[in-house]
Amino acid sequence: MKKLATAFSVVAVIGGVAAQSPAWGQCGGSGWTGPTTCVSGSSCVYSNEWYSQCIPGTQVTTALATTTVKTTTKTTTTSTKTTTAASTASTAASFVLAGDSTVTNDKGWGGAFCSQVSAVTCTNFAHSGTTTVTFKSLGDWAKLITAVKAASKPCYVLIQFGHNDQKVLTQSEFQTNLQNMGNEIKAISGAIPVFVTSLSRRGFSSGKVSDALEPWMVYTRNAANAIGAKYIELLQTSIGYLNGIGETAAHKMDYESGDSTHLNSCGAKVFARMVGDLLVRKPVVAQVSIKTDSTTTGKIDAKQSVC
Secondary structure, three states, rough: OOOHHHHHHHHHHHHOOOOOOOOOOOOOOOOOOOOEOOOOEEEEEEEEEEEEEEEEEOOOOOHHHHHHHHHHHHHHHHHHHHHHHHHHOOOOOOEEEOOOHOOOOOOHHHHHHHHHHEEOEEEEEEOOOOOOOOHOOOHHHHHHHHHHHOOOOEEEEEEEEEOHHHHHHHHHHHHHHHHHHHHHHOOOOEEEEEEOOOOOOOOEEEOEEEOOOOOHHHHHHHHHHOOOOEEEEEHHHHHHHHHOHHHHHHHEEEEEEEEEEOOOHHOOOOHHHHHHHHHHHHOOOOOHHHHOOOOHHHHHOOOOOOO
């Protein structure tokens, strides 16, 4: 029977080779109906229950990649059920936000996060059009540092860049800049940097989200790991959600017709809630730091349109 099961697995793998996700493509997640294996040179890496992704790196066999995803998913799910946020994350006394236009009060999720999601004092310094370089050169970073020093502690500083950086910087420069930002925050007593991978754009190709930001997400993770900082996967989670609700519903969150990068008020509500839920589920902060909205959270988890 064991030999028969093994033979069946091999046949199943061979039969599925023709439908494989490309590097950086989705390969799993709740409700995902596409390929669950990756092209040669990439392996399917679990991020959360909504999204697994083909990450370039050490090549593994298709069968091993499939097994790894299933095993990791099971382990992570078990961990989520048995680990409480309160036991591993402290209550935030304040939040401070840094980022580009996708985090601003008028076109991003930042304003909605501060007004609708955060249960503590929250200040948003996001600035449209900025990169990890110009956010400093224009003086926004200096103002943020002053505010963080004066903020109630622990102060969690959420940092999300990438949309503009990818146009002018190399990925290594981007990572170095993030690490420098994170280390400056860590140097302030009671301040905690939290890197946020970029919010997905809502461009679609063949019915699925198409966004060149995915490689930059890896460098955000790398920056966090290099300095021992926290990070949350907004890019992967937002891609999984957008794929779930579909292109028509996704564009209901557009800032204006033809702008599938920025957010209207409903889109801001959705992704601000997503950020808050990710902070609790990681866990980065305890639930008491984040206001609850079971209706919106439930719809996001079920990949149902809110707008």
